[in-house]
Amino acid sequence: MSFEALYAQKRLSAHDAVRVVKNGDAIVVPTGVAEPPTLLKALSDQRREFEGVTVGQILPIQKYDYFDPETSRNVRHLAYFVGGPSRAGAQAGWIDYVPAYFSELPALIEQGLVKSDVVFSMASPMDKHGWFSLSLGPDYTMAAIKKARAVVLEVNPNVPFAxxxxxxxxxxxxxxxxxxxxxxxxxxxxxxxxxxxxxxYVADMIEDGATLQIGYGAIPDAVVMQLTHKKDLGVHTEMIGDGIMTLVEAGVITNRRKNYLPGKMIATFGLGSKKLYQFMDRNPAVEMHPVDFTNDPYLAGQNDKLIAINATMQIDFLGQCGSESQGIKPYSGTGGQADFVRAANRSRGGKAFIVLPSTAKDDTISRIAPTLTPGTHVTTSKNDIDYVVTEYGVAQLRGQSAQHRAKALISIAHPKFRDELTEAAKKMNLL
Structure with missing residues (x-):
């Protein structure tokens, strides 16, 4: 049978395609915009016909109707990373949350610790050899496909073939x-x-020839905007976005000086504009790989001058970063922050930056605190922390004593909180 005939045989309406799911199945969905909207809408429409089905995913983008406490016994979201659509449910308890390093999700799936019965994913059109590209999110999806009983694709001509x-x-x-x-x-x-x-502050510390890992957010994008005068930067990251594309177009990113996979930009998911998705299409300089490859600290750390830039919500005097919860309430997830902090620490000349505004809630709360809020999930540990950056400066913590760390962090806190932070450090015998 030809590939085209096989394709035609397997082509169904979204309503019928969803019927491959059985009661009790674990559906795995890729990260972000790689989620298949037509399939997930069809699943939502039929959710009351199922019992005990879970949908596991990092970073959901749209809030489908199955995000519903009244039908969670039918179809229940399983968050590998909490996002906007899943946050309220995770905090209320009708959405489950699985703590895990992003890099280890494929292994958890392969070992059966995280179930994968069915995979739903966006895909590019099929090429003449019968292949589809899951370019927008191979992440843990490739591992899930190997374990799954059924794989259902939403084929869309707007998905790049990477x-x-x-x-x-x-x-x-x-x-x-x-x-x-x-x-x-x-x-x-x-x-x-x-x-x-x-x-x-961060951009000034990035040297020519460095390799970048840049996440999503205002601060990483602010770094990108100030790198236009740099030369021969490379990319080994988990997310490829418009900022990276802009630096390629400006001739800043060439990937020529990378030690590991020179000439190639490596990522595990894409998130951005239509222009970005077109940029990814059949671009020989862009490679999309599973997350256990992109985020492996050993592999990423083979690049000299690896720069990791990640954000946190709160940091304590020892350098523990609470990047994924507000006290006991889950807010996001571990993601790849710890993966790339460790990768940069392994890298010769590497630097791991944890960035955060000095305050929250209109300058009423200091994000630098003597101790983390009780119940806060620690994302980057005190043993892994390197550079911490606020709008008031840079504190280098790796290899430094607890006393030095407290003093350095107080120096980059908001001025209105420095006196009370100093008093707290004295009571803790850190000053």
Whole structure:
């Protein structure tokens, strides 16, 4: 049978494609805009016909109707990382949350510790050899495909066909449905003076020839905007976004001086504009790989001068970062922060930056605190922390004593909180 005939045989309506799911199944969905909207809407419409189904995913983008406490016994979201659509449910308890390093999710799936019965994913159109590209999010999805009983694709001509380990053959597909809707675009966050000041401190410490890991957010984008005068930067990251594309177009990112996979930009998911998705399409300089490859600290750390830039919400005097919860309430997730902090620490000449505004809630709360708020989930440990940056400066903590750390962090706190932080440090015998 030809590939085209096999394709036609497996093509179904979204309503019918969803019927491969059985009661009790664990559905795995890729990160972000790689989630298949047509399939997830069809699942939502039929959710009351199922019992005990879970949908596991990092960073959901849209709030589908199955995000519903009244039908959570039918179809229940399982968050590998909490996002906007899942946050309220995770905090209320009707959405489950799985703590895990992003890099280890494929292994957890392979070992059966995280279930994968069915995979739903966006995919590019099939090429003449019968292959689809899961370019927008191979992440843990490639591992899930190996374990799953059924794989269902939403084939869309707006999904780029990218290079890398992100392909699935028509012979591996159980069912597919088609859509032509534009891939969801995620705009750049607003950059204010605080973010710009933090970005400048970081950008000034990035040398020519460095390799970048840049996440999503106003501060990382503020860093990118101030790198236009740099030369021969490289990319080994988990997310490829518009900021990276802009630096490529400006001739700043060439990947020529990377030690590991020179000439290639490496990422595990794409998140940005239509222009970015077009940039990824059949671009030989872009490779999309599973997250256990991109985020492996040993592999990423083979690049000299690896720069990791990640944000946190709160940091204590020892350098423990609470980046994923507000006290006991989950807010986001571990993601790849710890992966890349460790990778940068392994890298010769590498630097791991944890960035945060000095205050929250209109300058009423200091994000630098003597101790983390009780119940806060620690994301980056005191043993891994390197550079901490606020709009007031840079504190280098790795290899430093607890006393030095407290003093350095107080020096980059908001001035209105420095006296009370100093008094707290004295009571803790840190000053």
């Amino acid at each position: 290079a890398g380990n992100c392909h699935i053959h028509i012979s591996q597909v159980t069912a597919l449905t088609e859509s032509e809707d534009p891939v969801l675009e995620v705009g750049l966050p607003k950059i204010g003076p605080v973010q710009e000041a933090i970005g400048k």
